[in-house]
Amino acid sequence: MSQSGYSNLLRLLILSCGVHIISAADGFCQGTKAKMSCCLGGEGTHLLPFIPYEYTWSRGFRAFVYLLGLLWCFAGVSILSDAFMAGIERITNSTYKKKVVRKEENGDAVRGQDGNFVYDEEEALVWNPAVANLTLMALGSSTPEILLAVIEICFSGFFSGDLGPGTVVGSASYNLNIITAVCMLALPAGVGRKVDNMTVFLLTSTSSVLAYLWMYISVSVWTPNVVTVVEAAVTFGMFPVLTILVYLADRGYFSFGVKVAPSDGTKDAVAADANLEQINARAKYRHQALGALSAAKPKQVENEFLRRRSSMISQDLSYFQFPAEEYSFLETAGEVYVPIVRYGNIDIVANVNYETVDGTAREGKSYESSKGTLTFAEGEVEKKIPLTIIHDDVWNEDLNFLVSLTVEDQQSRLGLRESTRITIIDMDGPGIFEWSDEDPKTCTTEDEEVQLFVQRLKGSRGDARLRVRTVDDTAKAGYHYDAVDFVLDWSDSEIVKQVQIRINRHNFDNFMEDGDIRFYAEMKLEDKGEGGAAVGERSRIGICISPADLAVEELTWSMQFRQALTVNGGENLEDTTNIELAVHYITFIWKFFAAFIPPPKYWNGWATFCVALVMIGLTTTLISDLASLFGCTVGLEDAVTAITIVALGTSLPDTFASMLAISSDSNADNAIGNITGSNSVNVYLGLGLPWLIAAIYWSSVGPTDKWLEKYQGTDLNRPPAYYMLTEKHAAPFLPENQGTGGFVVIGGSLGFNTILFVGLTVVSFAILFFRRAYFGFELGGPRWASLLSAVLFVIIWIVYLVVNSLQVYHPESFPLL
Numbered sequence: 001m002s003q004s005g006y007s008n009l010l011r012l013l014i015l016s017c018g019v020h021i022i023s024a025a026d027g028f029c030q031g032t033k034a035k036m037s038c039c040l041g042g043e044g045t046h047l048l049p050f051i052p053y054e055y056t057w058s059r060g061f062r063a064f065v066y067l068l069g070l071l072w073c074f075a076g077v078s079i080l081s082d083a084f085m086a087g088i089e090r091i092t093n094s095t096y097k098k099k100v101v102r103k104e105e106n107g108d109a110v111r112g113q114d115g116n117f118v119y120d121e122e123e124a125l126v127w128n129p130a131v132a133n134l135t136l137m138a139l140g141s142s143t144p145e146i147l148l149a150v151i152e153i154c155f156s157g158f159f160s161g162d163l164g165p166g167t168v169v170g171s172a173s174y175n176l177n178i179i180t181a182v183c184m185l186a187l188p189a190g191v192g193r194k195v196d197n198m199t200v201f202l203l204t205s206t207s208s209v210l211a212y213l214w215m216y217i218s219v220s221v222w223t224p225n226v227v228t229v230v231e232a233a234v235t236f237g238m239f240p241v242l243t244i245l246v247y248l249a250d251r252g253y254f255s256f257g258v259k260v261a262p263s264d265g266t267k268d269a270v271a272a273d274a275n276l277e278q279i280n281a282r283a284k285y286r287h288q289a290l291g292a293l294s295a296a297k298p299k300q301v302e303n304e305f306l307r308r309r310s311s312m313i314s315q316d317l318s319y320f321q322f323p324a325e326e327y328s329f330l331e332t333a334g335e336v337y338v339p340i341v342r343y344g345n346i347d348i349v350a351n352v353n354y355e356t357v358d359g360t361a362r363e364g365k366s367y368e369s370s371k372g373t374l375t376f377a378e379g380e381v382e383k384k385i386p387l388t389i390i391h392d393d394v395w396n397e398d399l400n401f402l403v404s405l406t407v408e409d410q411q412s413r414l415g416l417r418e419s420t421r422i423t424i425i426d427m428d429g430p431g432i433f434e435w436s437d438e439d440p441k442t443c444t445t446e447d448e449e450v451q452l453f454v455q456r457l458k459g460s461r462g463d464a465r466l467r468v469r470t471v472d473d474t475a476k477a478g479y480h481y482d483a484v485d486f487v488l489d490w491s492d493s494e495i496v497k498q499v500q501i502r503i504n505r506h507n508f509d510n511f512m513e514d515g516d517i518r519f520y521a522e523m524k525l526e527d528k529g530e531g532g533a534a535v536g537e538r539s540r541i542g543i544c545i546s547p548a549d550l551a552v553e554e555l556t557w558s559m560q561f562r563q564a565l566t567v568n569g570g571e572n573l574e575d576t577t578n579i580e581l582a583v584h585y586i587t588f589i590w591k592f593f594a595a596f597i598p599p600p601k602y603w604n605g606w607a608t609f610c611v612a613l614v615m616i617g618l619t620t621t622l623i624s625d626l627a628s629l630f631g632c633t634v635g636l637e638d639a640v641t642a643i644t645i646v647a648l649g650t651s652l653p654d655t656f657a658s659m660l661a662i663s664s665d666s667n668a669d670n671a672i673g674n675i676t677g678s679n680s681v682n683v684y685l686g687l688g689l690p691w692l693i694a695a696i697y698w699s700s701v702g703p704t705d706k707w708l709e710k711y712q713g714t715d716l717n718r719p720p721a722y723y724m725l726t727e728k729h730a731a732p733f734l735p736e737n738q739g740t741g742g743f744v745v746i747g748g749s750l751g752f753n754t755i756l757f758v759g760l761t762v763v764s765f766a767i768l769f770f771r772r773a774y775f776g777f778e779l780g781g782p783r784w785a786s787l788l789s790a791v792l793f794v795i796i797w798i799v800y801l802v803v804n805s806l807q808v809y810h811p812e813s814f815p816l817l
Helices: 003-016 031-033 059-092 129-154 165-184 198-222 229-252 269-294 303-310 556-564 576-596 604-632 638-664 669-673 675-701 705-711 718-724 749-775 783-809
Strands: 095-101 119-125 318-321 326-330 335-344 350-358 371-376 380-388 399-406 412-414 419-425 433-436 439-444 449-457 464-474 485-490 496-502 517-527 542-544
Touching: 059 129, 059 576, 059 604, 059 638, 095 380, 129 165, 129 229, 129 485, 129 638, 165 198, 165 604, 165 638, 165 669, 165 675, 165 749, 165 783, 198 229, 198 675, 198 749, 229 675, 318 350, 326 335, 350 412, 380 669, 399 638, 433 517, 439 449, 449 542, 485 496, 556 576, 576 604, 604 638, 638 669, 638 749, 638 783, 705 718, 749 783
Parallel strands: 318 412, 326 419, 439 542
Antiparallel strands: 095 119, 318 335, 335 380, 350 371, 350 399, 399 419, 433 449, 449 496, 464 485, 464 517, 517 542
16 A cells, blocks of 8 residues: 555544544635644644644644643753753852962961962852852753743744744743732731842843843844844843943942942952852752652752851951841840851951841831941950830730841941841740741751750740650661650740750661651640640651761762652652642653753763753753644744743743742842843843854855745745735845845834833833832832732733733734834
């Protein structure tokens, strides 16, 4: 039987199964639609379809399959991006040894007996943290959007498309508006977060607006509908320009009125540590978000900056910080004191300012406002801030406020803890007993004991008796640890007690074969007392004992595969939910593929970077094909698919990461401060690079037969693109107009999309800057203000989607910009 005979037989079998055939006969794939990606012989895909005669399936069924495939690939690219971020994190933590001249206490250089300078070796960062945060970390969080734009152009014969640019702009709108709205609502009422590194935020904010404004000028104003080599070079060249500006701002060369400390690891290493901590925190939040989304154990985050911190402090400067992140006081405490410590150069007189800031506690009602300056004399390393707590007789939840530090003189800097949270514990209820430690409490085989804390929340009136005992699991009492079973007696006003459990550190000979083991500590009320105290939800806590060497062991191939093949990385299996099981099996293939990516320890993270980038590229190609096929089958234009489904899918991990960041950090830098940098990088790198390649290609080869067929045609057979190119402009680049061709980027819908985004972005930034001027921070604050701001940001995003979609389907009602 001939090949055509087999084809007809297969079509007959498909028809007998009741499957609808998409062909010219049903009127869908005719005329201008004949070359759509979902039609036989269509264009616009690179890897799909995999299945022969897929075009013969019912359009409804195909749309359903393509949508499921898109969602599955979104999960896959997120998992692969997580591994990619681990490699970037390792790269940004790289250090090298540098020689510095040894200094006397008076600052004079030390010379040896031969008269030459004496040098010491210091450890310094290879990457400037601010630059790494803008470049590598922004690349890590925006890899899918950037690669989608690159692949669409480079794999389609260097012709432009709608998915790549649309996803870049749509993702930018989602990031700025929806992620900001989510962060607004994630904060408790009365709690605010502000961007600390305001100089870099102002730079990247301005750059993000100018980037998309330049994008509009390139495709709609300067040389309409064609991107020249010069325009593409300028677009791509803005990336290193922005990088240099951020570096200069980080070095303190300009600050827009905001004091900025340089972060080169020598002149002011604590600032470098703060920037590096931000990078590591950003990676950590993505790990946690991906772990929640894929039921995977988050990868280890190596905070190497803590190890280097002592060797990178400048001895010429005084550093001020709080010793702890939080202090708790009873509401009956009255006057209390919070310490401030100084380190670095303590042989000078230096000043530090402090000020209280409302949280859930309000000044004048729960505490007295305090603001002042402390002067540290020569040799003085600690002073205390006096605060006054106000007591009331009405029970309420525990409240908190912040105390923040600032410095003004050039010889002073702030350490890592420039603010601390003060918690006011209410005393007017009987109280609820809970474990205060994170569950599970972790320790290693080298620890002699585990210390747990029982806290009394929501009041501490009256006496109570609480029994605490341990319960075996994989760790056995008498062998791995010493069992406890005793009663804690609580008197009136007592709010915390300590429980110590001894670990038998010498009984772990074959421990490595079994992995982590655990046991539990639980509490039960023996006597509620007169007040009626109760035990809260956290009445049971797990104690997890890990091998000491595994606690510091780097990620290995075997660990990656073990984490990929098991739910939650093989941990807490008894607590696994059905949803976690389902998510694990759905994403299992992606986690298995990701396990083949080299661990970050190889080539200092560069092996991870390169392999993960290739795998993300292949997955992004699938996303591009699936998005095109889905839009084709449901009649959705690529420009609309890009700003909705694709932009949403590629931005979900950053949404959850920002939620975690705003809940955990004391500032808004990790939550929204990096959005502007990523949005700029998307244009400069995601569009600038492929535009430059395509512009150089078409300026070299000139109009090909396919180029002429796509954009010019003949007098009797004009392609649709011809009318778009000539409707508003003369199109001098067309050969019929004595032009030499070029890289065509039709500015109609893309230009409208971009200028609409720029206008709405200015409104979004105006809201953020107004909030900072009025409330003192960009995110949070009073509940009404957070709700109103979140609603405004969501409305801005909806307006962007609706107006953009209307312009795509009804261009006659909108100006073709």
